[in-house]
Amino acid sequence: xxxxxxxxxxxxxxxxxxxxxxxxxxxxxxxxxxxxxxxxxxxxxxxxxxxxxxxxxxxxxxxxxxxxxxxxxxxxxxxxxxxxxxxxxxxxxxxxxxxxxxxxxxxxxxxxxxxxxxxxxxxxxxxxxxxxxxxxxxxxxxxxxxxxxxxxxxxxxx
Numbered sequence: 001x002x003x004x005x006x007x008x009x010x011x012x013x014x015x016x017x018x019x020x021x022x023x024x025x026x027x028x029x030x031x032x033x034x035x036x037x038x039x040x041x042x043x044x045x046x047x048x049x050x051x052x053x054x055x056x057x058x059x060x061x062x063x064x065x066x067x068x069x070x071x072x073x074x075x076x077x078x079x080x081x082x083x084x085x086x087x088x089x090x091x092x093x094x095x096x097x098x099x100x101x102x103x104x105x106x107x108x109x110x111x112x113x114x115x116x117x118x119x120x121x122x123x124x125x126x127x128x129x130x131x132x133x134x135x136x137x138x139x140x141x142x143x144x145x146x147x148x149x150x151x152x153x154x155x156x157x158x
Contacts, residue, residue, distance in 0.1 A: 075088070077148050
């Protein structure tokens with residue numbers, strides 16, 4: 001398995017897609033029940049293959065990721081050949097960027113000496129989607145990129 005198995009809830013949400021996946025392999029509903037009972041290891045493999053297919057599809061479309069902790073924001077733009085990072089560090093121990101109060105403080109003080117910025121870019125390894133998945137495993141979430149784009153506009157002139 002390349003990524004990780006979808007959760008029970010995700011499988012339930014993707015029930016129709018899973019039926020289509022089984023159909024592409026000429027597996028009927030009755031045959032699937034039979035496989036689950038008589039060959040659970042084969043059923044497990046099918047679940048893993050389906051999970052990887054879903055992850056590949058999702059990850060190939062992801063353009064932005066965010067990983068926000070109490071004092072850091074790591075904002076990623078995922079381009080074709082490389083990923084770009086805007087890193088924001090707040091050096092005020094009373095501020096937690098994950099709260100509305102902390103983010104409010106940041107919006108008022110983003111140009112202060114208590115905030116550091118870093119930009120970087122990195123080429124993907126041999127597997128771009130696995131690189132993206134590893135960021136998600138480390139706590140990043142898929143976004144539309146508004147925060148990255150805002151920072152990119154204010155940082156670019158510097």
